[in-house]
Amino acid sequence: MASIVSMAVPHDAAVAHRRSETRIAWMLVLPAMALLFLFVLLPVAAVILLGFTDFELGYGKFRFVGFENYAHLITDRTFRKSLWNTTVYAAIVAPVSILLGLGIAMLIESETKARSFFRTAYFLPVASLIVAMATVWQYMFHPTIGPVNALLALVGLPGPNWLGSSGTVLYSLSIIGVWQSAGFNMVLFLAGLTAIPRELYAAAEVDGARSSLDRFLLVTWPMLGPTTLFVITISITNSVKVFETVKTLTDGGPNKASEVLLFTIYQEGFVYLRVGYASAMTVVFLLILVVLMFLQYRVLDRRVHYT
Numbered sequence: 001m002a003s004i005v006s007m008a009v010p011h012d013a014a015v016a017h018r019r020s021e022t023r024i025a026w027m028l029v030l031p032a033m034a035l036l037f038l039f040v041l042l043p044v045a046a047v048i049l050l051g052f053t054d055f056e057l058g059y060g061k062f063r064f065v066g067f068e069n070y071a072h073l074i075t076d077r078t079f080r081k082s083l084w085n086t087t088v089y090a091a092i093v094a095p096v097s098i099l100l101g102l103g104i105a106m107l108i109e110s111e112t113k114a115r116s117f118f119r120t121a122y123f124l125p126v127a128s129l130i131v132a133m134a135t136v137w138q139y140m141f142h143p144t145i146g147p148v149n150a151l152l153a154l155v156g157l158p159g160p161n162w163l164g165s166s167g168t169v170l171y172s173l174s175i176i177g178v179w180q181s182a183g184f185n186m187v188l189f190l191a192g193l194t195a196i197p198r199e200l201y202a203a204a205e206v207d208g209a210r211s212s213l214d215r216f217l218l219v220t221w222p223m224l225g226p227t228t229l230f231v232i233t234i235s236i237t238n239s240v241k242v243f244e245t246v247k248t249l250t251d252g253g254p255n256k257a258s259e260v261l262l263f264t265i266y267q268e269g270f271v272y273l274r275v276g277y278a279s280a281m282t283v284v285f286l287l288i289l290v291v292l293m294f295l296q297y298r299v300l301d302r303r304v305h306y307t
Contacts, residue, residue, distance in 0.1 A: 069280035101185025192227030
């Protein structure tokens with residue numbers, strides 16, 4: 001009987017200890033969960049709800065209109081134009097910044113003397129505020145006194161009005177986007193390159209991988225799989241969320257040639273004060289992001305080699 005009691009006491013103590021740890025864990029995670037609910041889940045729910053209304057700032061009354069806002073999006077030329085501009089911008093900025101970031105990272109990784117200098121120099125665009133750099137880019141792309149057109153004139157090419165022409169403004173913003181994103185991608189790729197064991201390169205060379213291209217295809221690229229997946233996800237998300245450069249440099253012009261989704265949402269919600277319609281646009285924008293993330297992980301995650 002005494003042995004049974006002695007066995008029950010440690011068991012009860014273990015259960016009490018687990019319950020105490022559970023309470024402490026909930027106490028630690030509760031602030032983060034509260035912030036997540038207040039600043040992420042609750043606003044998303046409010047946006048989804050407002051998307052079914054005709055709510056406008058400054059008016060106390062509003063009514064539920066069902067899918068009327070979403071039906072209007074289909075025929076809204078401004079929305080379709082901004083959606084197309086966002087697609088073109090993302091299709092340029094995301095792949096170019098990824099490839100450029102990988103190339104710069106590999107060059108810096110192979111450099112032994114000035115590695116820290118080049119790493120800092122290429123990361124500076126990420127640390128700088130695009131609003132503060134707007135004056136510099138306006139000067140760079142100025143049609144008459146800008147250095148870009150001056151360089152083109154040296155080789156006999158006419159310089160366009162980069163930020164003032166409907167045919168070139170989106171590509172000019174894409175150049176700025178690549179400049180801004182390549183440094184961040186470089187840092188991520190540098191972290192991935194540093195984590196690759198050097199022994200794998202020696203083993204690949206023993207197996208016959210003599211050239212740098214062979215070592216890249218057999219070792220570097222497969223081992224960079226998790227990093228590449230993360231970089232692709234971040235790059236596409238950031239390129240779809242472009243807003244600062246458009247607002248600062250072009251304000252969506254000329255003739256809406258540079259108007260993107262976030263800028264259109266900003267205009268509808270904070271300029272025209274049509275919060276219900278802007279909320280419907282926001283829901284569509286969030287759905288696009290979710291679909292893109294799902295497709296990326298669905299397609300690319302199977303090809304990633306985790307170590």
